[in-house]
Amino acid sequence: MSDGQSVNIIWLIGGIILVLSALFARRPSLGAIIRSLIGWAIVAGLAYMVVDHRDQLADLAARIGLSDQKVEGGTTRIRMSPDGHFWARVQLNGVERRMLIDSGATITALSQRTADAAGIEISDGGFPVMLNTANGTVMAKRATIKKLQLGNLEANDLNAVVSDRFGNLDVVGMNFLSQLGSWRVEGSTLILEPDQSEASDATNAATPS
Template identity: 60%
Template structure:
């Protein structure tokens, strides 16, 4: 059974329980119909929120960026990210439409994802060559290769970006230099990371993977 089918069954069950409760109370037909419509509307909204969660999260993320909430702001096509309390820069990123908070690390050669993030973003691994060995702060780890069809930070977007995926990353997701090098420029101004888009005539580097 798919998650969507389970959501529909849950909604139907909740509606049946609500009607049964009204019937047990011997409510009038008019009251039952009004309550039925109200419950159907509430359950419909819940089902929409469940089935369209990723699209809703993406919309909320984009709106928050435009309003300058959460330390990430958009000025024209430029994205500015304030340094967090831990001294790092964290970006709100969309991976194939899946919203995720990722650490920006210029010391990482390639973008690295947890297995859960790769699964939720629909990224297939193991089809882009042999596994690779990645050097991390905790030593060497084996990782599978994959590619993100679309990765975006607000209006900054790139496509077909190579990534590595490994259970050794835990729940950590990192944006590496293979993403930063596709930008027009990036720099740190005080406690703010500034990401500029690639301008017309600037050609992105060839992404050959890890």
């Protein structure tokens, strides 16, 4: 059992004891205690379902127009999530994932599950990368993402690292953000702008002299 699971179990036991203590202090009937416990169990079950199916709920919100991510003109806007972070819907080689945008991460990082699903190429040569994370030092493999799309933004042959120690977390790092024309936070919205110079170069190259 991991330390995180142990802490969750301790909090759960503590919560149950607190609820039972409050109930017995009021000396309710046995029926009232049972109804109260059932009510708490339903609330806990609903909370667990929301957390466990958060990705599916995010997809549903996008389909009915409640998306936190929108493309307006040439700009991609992402609203801050209730947890205080910016989460983006990203296509990795055509496979969609919900990824955390982290300006504190030097390089884009993928879970092993995501890398396998998207067919991410793991580099054969070179030494593994040692990364300092909130859970300690993690050894990760170097990889290359052929195509990453975020809204109207795109990066090809993007360097990344892959590790099963990331769990289910996938992160868009600074090596993607640094390729943009600009990025900034206004209020509770992250604004991502494409590099206009690349578009101008492509237009000029396509225009006959």
